[in-house]
Amino acid sequence: MALAFLPQQIFEALENLDLTLKVREIPEIGQLLNDTLLLRGKKIRPTLLFLMGQVFRVPLGKLQPYARAAEWVHAATLAHDDVIDESSIRRSRPTLNAQSSNIRAVLAGDLLFARVMSELSALGNVVLIHGLALTVEALVGGEWLQLNARGVIDVDRDHLELVARKKTASLMSWCCSTAAHLAGLDPQVCLDCAYLGEVLGISFQMADDIIDYCDSGDKPFAQDLKEGLVNFVTLEMLQANSDLRKPVEEILRGEYLQSTWPWQEVELRGACDLVSNLSRSKLQLAETIFEKIVQTLKDPDCDAIQAMWSILDYLKARVS
Numbered sequence: 001m002a003l004a005f006l007p008q009q010i011f012e013a014l015e016n017l018d019l020t021l022k023v024r025e026i027p028e029i030g031q032l033l034n035d036t037l038l039l040r041g042k043k044i045r046p047t048l049l050f051l052m053g054q055v056f057r058v059p060l061g062k063l064q065p066y067a068r069a070a071e072w073v074h075a076a077t078l079a080h081d082d083v084i085d086e087s088s089i090r091r092s093r094p095t096l097n098a099q100s101s102n103i104r105a106v107l108a109g110d111l112l113f114a115r116v117m118s119e120l121s122a123l124g125n126v127v128l129i130h131g132l133a134l135t136v137e138a139l140v141g142g143e144w145l146q147l148n149a150r151g152v153i154d155v156d157r158d159h160l161e162l163v164a165r166k167k168t169a170s171l172m173s174w175c176c177s178t179a180a181h182l183a184g185l186d187p188q189v190c191l192d193c194a195y196l197g198e199v200l201g202i203s204f205q206m207a208d209d210i211i212d213y214c215d216s217g218d219k220p221f222a223q224d225l226k227e228g229l230v231n232f233v234t235l236e237m238l239q240a241n242s243d244l245r246k247p248v249e250e251i252l253r254g255e256y257l258q259s260t261w262p263w264q265e266v267e268l269r270g271a272c273d274l275v276s277n278l279s280r281s282k283l284q285l286a287e288t289i290f291e292k293i294v295q296t297l298k299d300p301d302c303d304a305i306q307a308m309w310s311i312l313d314y315l316k317a318r319v320s
Contacts, residue, residue: 005310007303010050013060014043019071021115029108036096037075045070048200049175051311052193054304056183056297065123066178069116069132070171076116077139077167079109084147085227089219128178135174142166150228151252153238153245160232161202168208169201176200180293189296196289200315203282207319209233210272210279222261228252232278236271237263276319283316 006014019038023030046067053063079096081087083105088098097105113136120129142163149155149163176197180190209231212224224231225248230238238244247262256262290312294305 005314006047006051006307007054007301009060010047010054010304010307013050013064013067014046017043017046017064017067017071019068019075021072021112023111029104029111032096032100032104033075033079033108033112036093036099037078037090038072039093041071041075043071044204045074045171045175047311048172048197049179051304051308052176052179053182054301055294055308056179056185057299057301058179058182062182063179065119066128066175066182069120070175070178072112072116073132073136073139074171076109076112077143079105079112081143084143125181128181131174131177131181135170138166138170142168142170146229149230153230153249153252155230155235157232157235160230160235164202164205165198168205169198172201172204173197186296189293192289192293196286196293199282199286199289203279203286203315203319206232206275206279206282207315210275210319213268213272225251228254232275233268233271236274237267240270241267279319280316283312287312 021030021033021038049067049070050060050063053060078090082090082095083097083102087095089095095105096108100108116132117129120132142165145159146163146167149159173194174197177190177194180193185193209224210233212219212231213222213233215221220226225234230248230252234248238248241263244262244267247256247258250256251262287309290308294300
C-alpha cells in the first residue's frame with residue numbers, strides 16, 4: 001500500500017521493511033515463503049502501524065519489528081487459508097501449497113507464527129505479545145466461523161461483520177493499538193486506536209467483497225460464491241430478490257448448471273452500491289474516532305495526520 005501521499009520516511013520504511021525469512025536448519029521453508037507469500041504484498045498492516053506510530057512520534061526503528069511481525073502473521077494466515085480454500089493462485093502467482101504441498105504450507109505457516117513470537121519475546125514487551133496472541137486467536141476463530149458457514153445461505157450481516165472483525169480487522173486493530181502503546185499513551189487512547197483499526201478492517205473487507213464481483217479484480221469473478229461463501233454483496237442481492245435463493249444455493253453446493261449467473265446486472269450493481277454505502281459509513285466512523293484520538297495529543301506529527309486523512313479518503317474512493 002505504498003501510496004504517493006505517505007510521508008517520505010514512511011515510504012522508505014515500507015520499502016526497506018525486510019520480510020525475508022531465513023531458516024538455517026531447513027532453508028527450503030524460508031525459500032518457499034520468500035518466493036510466494038513474502039515476495040510481494042500491499043503491506044496494509046505495516047502501513048497502518050508506521051503511520052499511526054508517526055502520528056505519535058514513535059521512532060520508525062522502534063516500530064519496525066512489530067511491522068514485520070504483523071506482516072508475517074498475515075502471511076501465515078494466508079498460507080493456511082490457501083490450504084483451506086484449496087487455492088492454487090494468489091496475486092497472479094502459484095500459492096505456496098501449489099508450489100509444494102498442503103502439508104508443507106501448513107507447516108510453513110506454523111513456523112511463521114513461531115518466528116513472530118520468538119522475535120517479539122526478545123523485545124520483552126509482554127503486553128504487545130499478549131495482544132498479538134489474542135489476535136491470532138481471533139484470526140483462527142474467524143476462519144472457523146467462516147468454515148462453518150461454507151455452503152450455508154442463511155447468514156446475516158451480523159455474522160459477516162463478526163467474521164470480518166476477527167479475520168480481517170483484528171490484525172489491523174493490533175497494529176493501530178501497538179503504535180499507541182509504544183508511544184506510552186493513555187490506555188483509553190490505546191483502546192480508541194484498537195477500535196479505529198477494527199472499523200477500518202471491517203470497511204476493508206466490505207470493499208474486498210465488492211471487488212470479488214469485479215471482472216478486473218485480483219481474483220476470479222464471484223470467487224467467494226464459488227467457494228461456498230455468501231459475502232456482503234451476495235447477501236444484499238439475496239435480500240433484494242428472494243428468487244435468487246434457489247440458484248445461489250445451487251452455486252454454493254457446486255450444483256449450478258447454467259452458463260450465466262442467475263442475477264441481473266442491475267441487481268448486482270444495486271447490491272454493490274449498498275455495500276459501498278455500508279463501507280463508507282464505517283469509514284466515516286473511523287474519521288470520527290481518529291479525530292478524537294488526535295484531539296488527545298499534545299504534539300502530534302501533522303504530516304502523518306494529513307497522510308492518515310488521505311488514506312481514509314483513498315479507502316472511500318476504493319468503494320465509490
